Amino acid sequence: MSIFEYNGSALVAMVGKNCFAIASDRRLGVQLQTIATDFQRVYKIHDKLYVGLSGLATDAQTLHQRLVFRHKLYQLREERDMKPETFASLVSALLYEKRFGPYFCQPVIAGLGDDDVPFICTMDCLGAKELAKDFVVSGTASESLYGACESMYKPNMEPDELFETISQALLASVDRDCLSGWGGYVLLVTPTEVQEKILKGRMD
Amino acid sequence: MKLDTTALDSSAALIPSIGGDGVFPAAPSFDLPSCDDFDGFQKNAKETLKHAKGTTTLAFIFKEGVIVAADSRASMGGYISSQSVKKIIEINPYMLGTMAGGAADCQFWHRNLGIKCRLHELANKRRISVTGASKLLANILFSYRGMGLSIGTMIAGWDEKGPGLYYVDSEGGRLKGNRFSVGSGSPYAYGVLDNGYRFDMSVEEAAELARRAIYHATFRDGASGGVVSVYHVGPDGWKKLSGDDVGELHYKYYPVQTTPVEQEMAEAPAA
Numbered sequence: 102m103s104i105f106e107y108n109g110s111a112l113v114a115m116v117g118k119n120c121f122a123i124a125s126d127r128r129l130g131v132q133l134q135t136i137a138t139d140f141q142r143v144y145k146i147h148d149k150l151y152v153g154l155s156g157l158a159t160d161a162q163t164l165h166q167r168l169v170f171r172h173k174l175y176q177l178r179e180e181r182d183m184k185p186e187t188f189a190s191l192v193s194a195l196l197y198e199k200r201f202g203p204y205f206c207q208p209v210i211a212g213l214g215d216d217d218v219p220f221i222c223t224m225d226c227l228g229a230k231e232l233a234k235d236f237v238v239s240g241t242a243s244e245s246l247y248g249a250c251e252s253m254y255k256p257n258m259e260p261d262e263l264f265e266t267i268s269q270a271l272l273a274s275v276d277r278d279c280l281s282g283w284g285g286y287v288l289l290v291t292p293t294e295v296q297e298k299i300l301k302g303r304m305d
Numbered sequence: 306m307k308l309d310t311t312a313l314d315s316s317a318a319l320i321p322s323i324g325g326d327g328v329f330p331a332a333p334s335f336d337l338p339s340c341d342d343f344d345g346f347q348k349n350a351k352e353t354l355k356h357a358k359g360t361t362t363l364a365f366i367f368k369e370g371v372i373v374a375a376d377s378r379a380s381m382g383g384y385i386s387s388q389s390v391k392k393i394i395e396i397n398p399y400m401l402g403t404m405a406g407g408a409a410d411c412q413f414w415h416r417n418l419g420i421k422c423r424l425h426e427l428a429n430k431r432r433i434s435v436t437g438a439s440k441l442l443a444n445i446l447f448s449y450r451g452m453g454l455s456i457g458t459m460i461a462g463w464d465e466k467g468p469g470l471y472y473v474d475s476e477g478g479r480l481k482g483n484r485f486s487v488g489s490g491s492p493y494a495y496g497v498l499d500n501g502y503r504f505d506m507s508v509e510e511a512a513e514l515a516r517r518a519i520y521h522a523t524f525r526d527g528a529s530g531g532v533v534s535v536y537h538v539g540p541d542g543w544k545k546l547s548g549d550d551v552g553e554l555h556y557k558y559y560p561v562q563t564t565p566v567e568q569e570m571a572e573a574p575a576a
């Protein structure tokens with residue numbers, strides 16, 4: 102099994118009408134054994150910017166700590182929050198710094214930029230950015246997720262419909278993956294509110 | 306290398322040939338690939354299929370007979386190829402076999418064992434014992450040792466001596482015992498099974514113990530899941546007791562508890 106499949110993960114982010122949703126599974130495992138069913142993969146950078154980190158869990162935690170550090174420094178110097186596009190470039194630079202000994206993570210970045218325009222992007226473990234207008238996926242269940250999102254996604258969905266779509270796409274995909282699942286976690290962000298929901302899924 | 310190929314043409318083994326030593330006809334043989342490195346080829350083929358015995362099966366003997374239970378997930382590496390595989394194979398109306406390892410291997414050789422058991426019945430006018438059936442299978446698997454078969458099976462049945470349970474694997478091992486669990490989820494199943502086992506249980510209690518053990522294995526093991534099937538083998542043969550979806554079993558054993566609200570929603574500041 103490859104190093105990316107050691108802990109198992111599933112991440113997806115989708116864009117709706119003036120809102121975005123980011124969802125992850127909740128399993129932490131060591132190859133086939135499940136250790137925890139409440140593992141957090143989506144982290145907050147500031148009120149309108151979230152990053153999900155799939156892949157090796159230890160690298161995800163370390164990378165998250167480094168990103169929070171860099172963002173806090175930025176806030177002190179610039180006296181404002183980072184824009185999502187800038188943050189994506191920061192993550193890409195941090196990952197490429199380790200080009201010959203990389204972090205085994207694939208980040209998914211989702212945020213509301215200027216004028217509350219939703220922004221999502223994903224990267225490989227070396228920092229190659231992939232901007233998308235509709236959805237991005239990452240993790241061991243990524244192939245199933247691509248299929249599910251491609252068929253279920255519609256542009257300009259309202260928050261409630263977006264929540265339904267992303268939840269169904271996530272649950273359907275992790276049910277085809279041995280290494281991810283055991284519940285789901287969805288974060289829905291609009292300009293005025295943030296909703297966190299835990300999904301009831303198959304626990305096998 | 307003389308392989309046991311009676312699987313291919315089982316009737317041929319019983320027809321005495323005229324001439325020669327009169328007992329063993331020239332056996333048909335499996336085609337072998339013509340390549341330089343046969344062992345390396347077999348090793349590559351085995352790794353391509355990624356068997357790894359990802360499953361959980363268990364069986365135990367108790368006062369009322371034998372309980373046999375299994376999950377129903379088939380996985381190829383990390384991908385779940387099916388959630389509805391029949392892993393308890395009905396060899397004949399009073400004997401069951403479980404499947405762990407390569408699905409094709411288990412299905413083929415169990416069916417072959419069923420054929421041999423029936424031939425034994427016809428030739429000897431009485432049913433074959435569980436001891437005899439498991440020995441037949443173990444001898445076949447031993448002769449294919451090292452060729453990449455992947456089978457971890459339990460043969461459970463009821464014969465004249467009462468309930469019988471044997472573990473047979475593709476390395477050629479054969480063990481008699483009272484409690485077995487096979488597959489990647491077996492450590493988790495053993496934990497629950499060994500803790501709750503008593504010899505004098507009723508059929509319902511034993512079935513619930515088996516169900517719970519398989520459920521716990523599906524929770525912890527990534528390669529087990531789907532549906533728990535529980536069978537009981539008694540003096541009149543086997544009977545399927547239940548098939549419960551593990552996703553629903555979880556919420557039955559551990560219902561969702563509504564947590565009190567920690568943070569009330571406040572008015573959002575004007576953007």
